[in-house]
Amino acid sequence: MGLLSNRIERSSLKPGDHIYSWRTAYIYAHHGIYVGDNKVIHFTRRGQEVGTGTVLDALLVSSGPNRSLVPCPTCVPAGQGHGVVSSCLDCFLAGGILYRFEYSVSPALFLAKARGGTCTLAVSDPDDVVVHRAKYLLDNGFGCYNVFKNNCEDFAIYCKTGLLVLDHSTMGQSGQAVSIIGGPLAAVLSTPLRLVTTNVYGMVATAIGVYCASRYAADIGMRRDVVKVPVEELTRRLATGTLQVLEPSLPPLPAPCS
Template sequence: MGVLSNKISRDALKPGDHIYSWRNAYLYSHHGIYAGSGKVIHFTRGPGQEIGTGTLLDNVIFSSSASSDRSKCPCPVCGDQSNLSGVISSCLDCFLWDGDLYVFKYGVSPVFFLAKPRGGTCTLALSDSSEDVLLRASFLLENGFGVYNIFKNNCEDFAIYCKTGLLVVTDISVGRSGQATAFVAAVSAVVSSPLRFLTTSFSGLAAVGCGLYCVSRYVADIGVRRDVMKVPVERLIGCPELVMPEPTETETKTAKQD
């Protein structure tokens, strides 16, 4: 495991690990928290439900919990999970969906982060203890994690919150997901930046686009961005869309002192 690949063997897994597996020919990845004893807690959407992007992605991204073929032959451990949505617990085989196993890296250096061209594999943010991670995951398994949205509240956002306790304060940007920010960064680098008019050569356009993509990914990482706040998992109750709750009086006083 290194810069080229985050692949990990099952024997190397530890409870509290943030794991993921690629879907649909590496089009996207599904994320979860390894709970130990061969179980994974992860955030899914039900089959046939729109993600709500209003784009073709609604038809491209399929259910992360199970395929229609699997529903015909339910898992002997998990049963038929093809119609489940929200935060669920599955065996490792059902989570992987015949894919390979990868571990999400925390506390990486900026150089390592930028060396990983694909988003959704690592972050500069530090992970909390495995006890805290499993506590959040177990709590959300019982109480839910709001409404699934590919850009603001997806499976990677769920796993990152379990690992860090961080939530995005603003509601005008994408969530914590490296996949979502990488997608937005790629589109911005190609379409939105006025810097693309500074050169007409293919190599120049490629250099400008690559630079903008890397900068956009970096500043949007959960370990760098400023619009985040540590939120106890108990305060998520009653926030179905995960709107940032108002800070407590103690938090307000602490912020003023800082």
């Protein structure tokens, strides 16, 4: 892996790795946790998605295993479950290239990777803890799928860090969701410069600065609206609907899917 790409070979995979593969013409990527034995646990739509209500919903249909006409002999057929599934690596990649998400990157490297959803400043927990969380959620679910607030990248980041954004009126952990929204937002915020200058370079520089600042502030390693939630506690609250405030200063978790 390097500055320009997180692409890796299969031979370098180890249990606990957060991996991803780009889909939909590199607009969106699908993320999961490699747990060994050629298996990946990942969070899918599975008919439960709470979408954006816009054309983006049609573009972001990326979260799911390969739907080949020939059933995979090693994967359990997809059903209408809670959305967390286990697939073989080939089905997870769906013909795409294998990449590994990076943790504990420096601020300089984070900002140098202009595309969100590839790295974070947050620190990963030990690999055995990561695998335990993924397998536990495979049995118990991860709540409702939402493109911007609770997607496959949010799932993988939670498995790696145990950190959860509690306020579901805001963006989730997903860096790629921040990038999708942050680009247009930066352009809008820089537009007022046209009233005072015709220097296109100044407007571009401002837009880039706003975009980078929004990505940095929204990264899971920088946010203050997160808490460390044990996976057993998370799934218990999802199952019972008792998602009350975990800390007095933070808003409640969302209600479970109906």
